[in-house]
Amino acid sequence: MKLSDIAGIIEKNENFIILTHFSADGDAIGSSLALSLILQKLDKEVCIIFEEEMSAMYSFLPAASAYCLKTLPQKPVFGEYTVISLDTGDISRLGERQKIFQKAALSINIDHHHTNQGYADHNFIDSTYSSTGEIVYELMLELGTELDRDISMCIYVAIVTDTGGFKHGNTNSRTHLIVSELLKFEVDTSYIAMQVFDKITKAKLLLMRRALDSLVFFLDSRVIVMKITKDDFDDTKTQDDDTEGLVELARNIENVEIAVFIRESKQDSFRVNLRSNTEFDVSEIAALMNGGGHKKAAGCNFKGDYEKNLAILIEEISKRI
Amino acid sequence: MKLSDIAGIIEKNENFIILTHFSADGDAIGSSLALSLILQKLDKEVCIIFEEEMSAMYSFLPAASAYCLKTLPQKPVFGEYTVISLDTGDISRLGERQKIFQKAALSINIDHHHTNQGYADHNFIDSTYSSTGEIVYELMLELGTELDRDISMCIYVAIVTDTGGFKHGNTNSRTHLIVSELLKFEVDTSYIAMQVFDKITKAKLLLMRRALDSLVFFLDSRVIVMKITKDDFDDTKTQDDDTEGLVELARNIENVEIAVFIRESKQDSFRVNLRSNTEFDVSEIAALMNGGGHKKAAGCNFKGDYEKNLAILIEEISKRI
Numbered sequence: 001m002k003l004s005d006i007a008g009i010i011e012k013n014e015n016f017i018i019l020t021h022f023s024a025d026g027d028a029i030g031s032s033l034a035l036s037l038i039l040q041k042l043d044k045e046v047c048i049i050f051e052e053e054m055s056a057m058y059s060f061l062p063a064a065s066a067y068c069l070k071t072l073p074q075k076p077v078f079g080e081y082t083v084i085s086l087d088t089g090d091i092s093r094l095g096e097r098q099k100i101f102q103k104a105a106l107s108i109n110i111d112h113h114h115t116n117q118g119y120a121d122h123n124f125i126d127s128t129y130s131s132t133g134e135i136v137y138e139l140m141l142e143l144g145t146e147l148d149r150d151i152s153m154c155i156y157v158a159i160v161t162d163t164g165g166f167k168h169g170n171t172n173s174r175t176h177l178i179v180s181e182l183l184k185f186e187v188d189t190s191y192i193a194m195q196v197f198d199k200i201t202k203a204k205l206l207l208m209r210r211a212l213d214s215l216v217f218f219l220d221s222r223v224i225v226m227k228i229t230k231d232d233f234d235d236t237k238t239q240d241d242d243t244e245g246l247v248e249l250a251r252n253i254e255n256v257e258i259a260v261f262i263r264e265s266k267q268d269s270f271r272v273n274l275r276s277n278t279e280f281d282v283s284e285i286a287a288l289m290n291g292g293g294h295k296k297a298a299g300c301n302f303k304g305d306y307e308k309n310l311a312i313l314i315e316e317i318s319k320r321i
Numbered sequence: 322m323k324l325s326d327i328a329g330i331i332e333k334n335e336n337f338i339i340l341t342h343f344s345a346d347g348d349a350i351g352s353s354l355a356l357s358l359i360l361q362k363l364d365k366e367v368c369i370i371f372e373e374e375m376s377a378m379y380s381f382l383p384a385a386s387a388y389c390l391k392t393l394p395q396k397p398v399f400g401e402y403t404v405i406s407l408d409t410g411d412i413s414r415l416g417e418r419q420k421i422f423q424k425a426a427l428s429i430n431i432d433h434h435h436t437n438q439g440y441a442d443h444n445f446i447d448s449t450y451s452s453t454g455e456i457v458y459e460l461m462l463e464l465g466t467e468l469d470r471d472i473s474m475c476i477y478v479a480i481v482t483d484t485g486g487f488k489h490g491n492t493n494s495r496t497h498l499i500v501s502e503l504l505k506f507e508v509d510t511s512y513i514a515m516q517v518f519d520k521i522t523k524a525k526l527l528l529m530r531r532a533l534d535s536l537v538f539f540l541d542s543r544v545i546v547m548k549i550t551k552d553d554f555d556d557t558k559t560q561d562d563d564t565e566g567l568v569e570l571a572r573n574i575e576n577v578e579i580a581v582f583i584r585e586s587k588q589d590s591f592r593v594n595l596r597s598n599t600e601f602d603v604s605e606i607a608a609l610m611n612g613g614g615h616k617k618a619a620g621c622n623f624k625g626d627y628e629k630n631l632a633i634l635i636e637e638i639s640k641r642i
Contacts, residue, residue, distance in 0.1 A: 165486050167514040176501035183494040193488040198573045202542055205574055209533040212526070221523055252519045253526055 003135070006108060006124050007142035015045045015078040017100060020086045021093040022051035026161025026196055028087045029058045031132040034154035035086065038136070038145045047077045051095045060195055061157060062150040082106040085120065087132035089113035110135055130170040133158020137178050149185040156182045156189075161196055206236040211246045218314050222321060225310070226250045227262040251275050258282060258317060262302070262310075270302035272313070285316050324456070327429060327445050328463035336366045336399040338421060341407045342414040343372035347482025347517055349408045350379045352453040355475035356407065359457070359466045368398045372416045381516055382478060383471040403427040406441065408453035410434035431456055451491040454479020458499050470506040477503045477510075482517055527557040532567045539635050540642060546631070547571045548583040572596050579603060579638060583623070583631075591623035593634070606637050 010016075016039055020028035032048050039046040049070045070077070083104035088094060089111060094101055101107060101120075109120035112135060114127035129135050133155045140147065159179060163171040166179075183189075200208075210232040216225045228243060236242075243263065251259035257280060261273040272289070274282035276296045283298040289312070291300020302309035331337075337360055341349035353369050360367040370391045391398070404425035409415060410432060415422055422428060422441075430441035433456060435448035450456050454476045461468065480500060484492040487500075504510075521529075531553040537546045549564060557563075564584065572580035578601060582594040593610070595603035597617045604619040610633070612621020623630035 165488070165514075167486070167511055169511055171504070171510050173501045173504040176497045176504060180494045180497035180501060183492070183497060189492050190488055190490055193486075194573070198569070199575055200570075200573050201575050202538070202577075205533070205536075205570070209530075209536070212530040212533055215526075215530070217523070248519070249521075249526070252515070252521050254520055254522050256523075 001122055001124055003124055003139055004142050006110065006122060007139060009106070009108065009122055010039070010044075010082075010084075010139075010143065011042070013044075013082045013106065015081040016047070017077060017081050017083045017104065018046065018048045018086060019083060019088065019094055019097050019101060020048075020050070021088045022095040024050055024052070024054065026058065027131045027133055027158040029054060030061070030154045030156070030158030030161070031086050031136045033061055034133065034136050034151050034158065035084065035139070037148075037151050037154065038140050038143060041145050042143060045078065049073065049077075049097060049100060051097060057195060057199070058157065060191075062153055076103075080105045082108065083120075084108045084110060086110050086136070087112070089116045091119045110139070128172075130168075130172065130175045131159050131162035133162065134175060134178055137181075147181065147185070149187070152182040152185040152187050153192075156187050157192060157196065160189075160192065165193065165197060201242075203236050203238045204242045207232060207238040207242050208246060208249075210236060211243075211249075215250065219318055219321060221253075221255060222257045223260065223314065223317055224250050224253060224256050224258075225260040225262065225314075228264065230264040230267060233264075247273060247275060251277055257321065260313065268304075268306070270306060270309070272300050272302055274298045274300075280317075280321060284320070285313065288316055289313065322443055322445055324445055324460055325463050327431065327443060328460060330427070330429065330443055331360070331365075331403075331405075331460075331464065332363070334365075334403045334427065336402040337368070338398060338402050338404045338425070339367065339369045339407060340404060340409065340415055340418050340422060341369075341371070342409045343416040345371055345373070345375065347379065348452045348454055348479040350375060350382070351475045351477070351479030351482070352407050352457045354382055355454065355457050355472050355479065356405065356460070358469075358472050358475065359461050359464060362466050363464060366399065370394065370398075370418060370421060372418060378516060378520070379478065381512075383474055397424075401426045403429065404441075405429045405431065407431050407457070408433070410437045412440045431460070449493075451489075451493065451496045452480050452483035454483065455496060455499055458502075468502065468506070470508070473503040473506040473508050474513075477508050478513060478517065481510075481513065486514065486518060522563075524557050524559045525563045528553060528559040528563050529567060529570075531557060532564075532570075536571065540639055542574075542576060543578045543642060544581065544635065544638055545571050545574060545577050545579075546581045546583065546635075549585065551585040551588060554585075568594060568596060572598055578642065581634065589625075589627070591627060591630070593621050593623055595619045595621075601638075601642060605641070606634065609637055610634065 018032050018035055020032045036046045036048050081104055083101050091098060107120035109123045111125050112127055112129040112132055116125045118125060137155050211226050211228055214227040247259055247261040257278045259275045263271045265271050274286055276282045281295045283293045283295055286293050286298035286300040289300035293299050339353050339356055341353045357367045357369050402425055404422050412419060428441035430444045432446050433448055433450040433453055437446045458476050532547050532549055535548040568580055568582040578599045580596045584592045586592050595607055597603045602616045604614045604616055607614050607619035607621040610621035614620050
């Protein structure tokens with residue numbers, strides 16, 4: 001189905017519920033808020049329902065408090081409504097809200113995940129878009145709605161987060177062309193980058209400190225090992241989520257070829273992630289330790305004595321590097 | 322002078338030497354390489370002369386080895402030539418190469434620094450451009466040269482570095498519009514981001530480890546102190562340059578209002594930088610310690626006993642926070 005057809009369906013209906021995947025990220029939140037603002041401009045009734053409270057990280061977004069915005073309501077919001085799911089690759093990712101999706105008079109599914117099977121009455125799925133925010137921008141044009149500062153900020157956040165700050169491979173010429181339109185309005189790109197990328201919790205920083213303290217270099221610094229123990233997680237009050245970005249810190253060191261990231265999942269049980277910066281095939285090493293994966297990223301577990309396991313791992317790497 | 326006039330002058334001449342400021346950064350190098358490629362396409366003779374060896378960080382750029390590329394040559398490159406200085410706000414920033422600039426038959430100065438006084442025969446200075454790379458892109462259009470992958474990569478690096486990855490306030494609608502043209506060619510944005518932003522030396526990582534180990538939180542974690550001693554620099558074989566980004570790591574912690582960054586410049590002599598994330602005026606605190614600065618960023622020195630000085634600093638902050 002074409003975006004112009006989706007626009008045609010939207011024009012003919014009045015009451016809308018917007019849903020996005022649980023654990024909503026920048027693209028999920030930004031595209032939902034943007035679409036709610038666009039529908040408001042068309043004098044539609046609109047409500048966004050999130051699975052959880054919206055992450056405080058995105059509370060600066062202008063639309064965040066402006067419209068009907070709920071976590072799972074007790075009573076139905078509308079008698080009859082059209083549901084639009086955004087950025088949701090699979091219906092199961094609507095969690096508890098699958099009921100709301102299923103009870104809709106009409107359903108629309110707008111997404112950029114190539115795995116999306118098209119579970120709605122009307123589907124627009126195109127994985128050439130960097131983000132659902134980009135698709136919402138083009139839908140706005142089809143609906144004949146004019147861009148404004150609030151919509152620009154929401155779509156900017158959607159795009160900048162899903163492209164990792166315009167770095168990831170999904171960033172293309174169209175992405176920047178759309179952003180050039182958004183920045184005709186006053187969008188504070190420094191402030192947004194601070195909110196969505198640079199801010200760090202104290203707990204996570206303390207975990208990063210433990211991770212850096214753990215660093216050991218092997219084989220003339222071509223191999224680096226970073227280790228986080230259960231005590232590190234407990235002492236810093238952090239969880240597995242908070243390790244995001246730590247292995248990158250290790251593998252970005254100049255001349256490091258292989259980064260080994262080890263997490264103690266429970267007492268004396270270690271999960272090992274291997275990353276290769278070169279043609280060295282880390283999946284071979286993982287396989288030797290009863291693990292698996294790909295050439296550049298693989299994993300295995302250490303069972304039994306930690307030091308013994310690490311010695312074997314390093315020796316096997318040294319034979320092949 | 323308009324860019325079309327600069328283009329007209331370039332068209333009438335044959336031999337070009339391109340100069341840029343010493344300590345050449347991404348914009349200096351990217352815009353110089355891009356312009357050299359553009360002039361080559363117009364069948365001009367062209368040579369770039371850098372003050373120092375080009376930073377290895379940029380050695381991946383396609384043009385880097387393609388054309389005459391020198392550090393201060395012993396003999397003149399051309400008998401008669403036109404010199405073009407790029408991204409050079411002041412002629413003194415050409416260092417030893419001021420002689421080359423002055424001996425030119427004709428000189429052109431292209432820059433985006435608003436402080437540029439226009440020291441050449443022909444000057445194009447416009448601080449609405451995010452980077453000199455952006456200006457070189459538009460000059461290319463004026464010259465009627467077609468964009469290609471190599472030129473795109475060079476201009477992309479110029480823009481992405483000077484805008485801090487499209488974050489800084491100098492990023493605008495035109496910036497993204499130009500980048501949308503560059504990305505019509507195969508520019509590996511992930512790889513470039515890795516090279517110019519994410520790579521870190523082992524020494525710098527070890528300094529970061531020391532900096533994180535030094536962190537002390539005061540006043541319910543509203544104030545954070547990071548300290549790097551002379552021993553830290555010596556042990557990790559790092560210099561003051563390597564502290565770039567460290568104070569940001571501290572001030573980006575959620576709920577931190579004031580970040581205090583202390584460096585031991587020589588034994589028992591400490592340079593103190595204060596950064597405020599709120600309306601708290603750190604220049605007042607700096608003034609009390611015989612320093613100065615602005616509301617959000619100020620500095621002073623600790624003389625005599627470190628602990629005593631730090632106690633005074635924290636007490637003065639606590640009275641006002």
